[in-house]
Amino acid sequence: MANVTGKIVVTGGAGFIGSNLIHALLGDGWDVFVLDAIIKQVHPDGKWEKPRKVSFFHGDVRDHGIVGKCLDGADYIVHLAAETGVGQSSYEIARHVSVNELGTAVLLEEAAKNLKYIKGVILASSRAVYGEGRYICIKCGVVYPEGRGANDLSQGKWEPRCPKCGERVKPTASIEDQPLKPASIYGITKHNQEQLVAQFTKGFDVPSVALRFQNVYGPGQSLNNPYTGILSIFCTRIMAKNPVLIYEDGQEKRDFVYIEDVVESMRLVLKKGFSGFDVYNVGMGSGTPVLEVANILAEEFKTDVPVQVVGKYRIGDIRHAWGDIRKIQEKFGYKPKISVREGLKRFIAWVKEQPKPEDRYEVMEKEMVERGLLGKAP
Numbered sequence: 455m456a457n458v459t460g461k462i463v464v465t466g467g468a469g470f471i472g473s474n475l476i477h478a479l480l481g482d483g484w485d486v487f488v489l490d491a492i493i494k495q496v497h498p499d500g501k502w503e504k505p506r507k508v509s510f511f512h513g514d515v516r517d518h519g520i521v522g523k524c525l526d527g528a529d530y531i532v533h534l535a536a537e538t539g540v541g542q543s544s545y546e547i548a549r550h551v552s553v554n555e556l557g558t559a560v561l562l563e564e565a566a567k568n569l570k571y572i573k574g575v576i577l578a579s580s581r582a583v584y585g586e587g588r589y590i591c592i593k594c595g596v597v598y599p600e601g602r603g604a605n606d607l608s609q610g611k612w613e614p615r616c617p618k619c620g621e622r623v624k625p626t627a628s629i630e631d632q633p634l635k636p637a638s639i640y641g642i643t644k645h646n647q648e649q650l651v652a653q654f655t656k657g658f659d660v661p662s663v664a665l666r667f668q669n670v671y672g673p674g675q676s677l678n679n680p681y682t683g684i685l686s687i688f689c690t691r692i693m694a695k696n697p698v699l700i701y702e703d704g705q706e707k708r709d710f711v712y713i714e715d716v717v718e719s720m721r722l723v724l725k726k727g728f729s730g731f732d733v734y735n736v737g738m739g740s741g742t743p744v745l746e747v748a749n750i751l752a753e754e755f756k757t758d759v760p761v762q763v764v765g766k767y768r769i770g771d772i773r774h775a776w777g778d779i780r781k782i783q784e785k786f787g788y789k790p791k792i793s794v795r796e797g798l799k800r801f802i803a804w805v806k807e808q809p810k811p812e813d814r815y816e817v818m819e820k821e822m823v824e825r826g827l828l829g830k831a832p
């Protein structure tokens with residue numbers, strides 16, 4: 455594999471995925487530049503301990519001036535900076551659209567002034583672009599159900615139904631070229647980010663890749679952000695000795711992928727090289743029920759805090775989601791190495807070393823209730 459290095463700009467490099475990525479990039483010999491606004495929801499004390507060798511630009515990805523300065527002479531860009539609250543994006547619409555879409559637009563405009571150097575862009579996209587995703591109906595074949603309505607959820611009808619015949623359907627992995635039906639403002643912004651980057655590639659002939667990350671977890675994840683990262687929320691509850699609350703019946707599945715595997719996906723893309731524009735799922739390639747993950751977490755945490763299935767639900771949540779990872783496997787040789795149990799063990803070991811975070815779950819829940827976004831089945 456070629457040993458590609460040079461100047462690499464990581465937007466959002468102080469965040470969870472970014473801070474893990476930059477350590478690996480430094481180790482690979484990259485000249486790492488980070489642009490990050492250090493937003494309060496992720497960094498409550500407004501600080502970031504930057505690694506010594508990193509050049510840090512403290513600023514907003516929507517600010518042409520600072521973005522231009524940071525990008526000057528850059529060979530590659532990894533665009534991670536984003537607002538990431540899936541539920542929150544349904545009422546803080548402007549903030550999510552502005553940071554994610556305008557931010558990408560400004561970044562690309564500034565990159566276009568740097569064409570002499572720039573060799574490629576990697577965008578952090580998300581499973582959220584798929585919405586409810588792909589299911590199999592025994593009568594109708596592959597179907598893409600609509601999101602579940604408040605009516606069904608309030609009666610505890612958790613599973614989506616076939617949009618053609620109304621029968622029960624079986625979830626299956628999402629594939630890159632299936633129809634995209636984002637079920638949240640956040641998902642829409644991620645889809646639009648992909649399209650902006652794809653168009654940039656067409657217009658300027660700069661290669662780009664969008665990686666649709668599944669549920670990433672691991673050391674460095676914000677334990678203070680109650681709006682995102684289900685495993686952080688569970689850990690924060692356990693440390694505060696408050697019960698872990700599981701929505702719906704706990705059988706909803708997600709693709710939990712450990713941070714090291716996600717970092718490796720980006721390193722492989724950089725090392726193997728890419729041309730044109732393409733999208734790839736990055737995950738474990740299988741789904742695990744949320745209740746199972748919560749139980750493993752509680753067991754490995756060795757806590758007596760109860761895990762409670764409460765039948766509450768969030769309007770707009772999808773039921774099952776995991777990504778088919780064969781495409782990135784074939785193209786870049788990506789293969790996740792850390793099992794969910796092993797990843798959770800490592801995550802917990804890190805969590806236990808952190809200052810006890812404030813459990814702000816109830817604040818978040820109150821906001822959702824006030825906006826009519828959280829309900830409870832009888």
Ligand SMILES: NC(=O)c1ccc[n+]([C@@H]2O[C@H](COP(=O)([O-])OP(=O)(O)OC[C@H]3O[C@@H](n4cnc5c(N)ncnc54)[C@H](O)[C@@H]3O)[C@@H](O)[C@H]2O)c1
Nearest residue numbers: 466468469470471491492493514515535536578580667670
């Ligand atoms: N963590 C996941 O499970 C997951 C899953 C799918 C996709 N993603 C995507 O991966 C990327 C990184 O996610 P993360 O989990 O590391 O999030 P994070 O919140 O930990 O990090 C995001 C970083 O971006 C910075 N930021 C926010 N707004 C900014 C702005 N206007 N200008 C500059 N910097 C800004 C924040 O300060 C933070 O350091 C995001 O684009 C996210 O949508 C994450």
Ligand SMILES: [Zn+2]
Nearest residue numbers: 591594616619
């Ligand atoms: Zn059917």
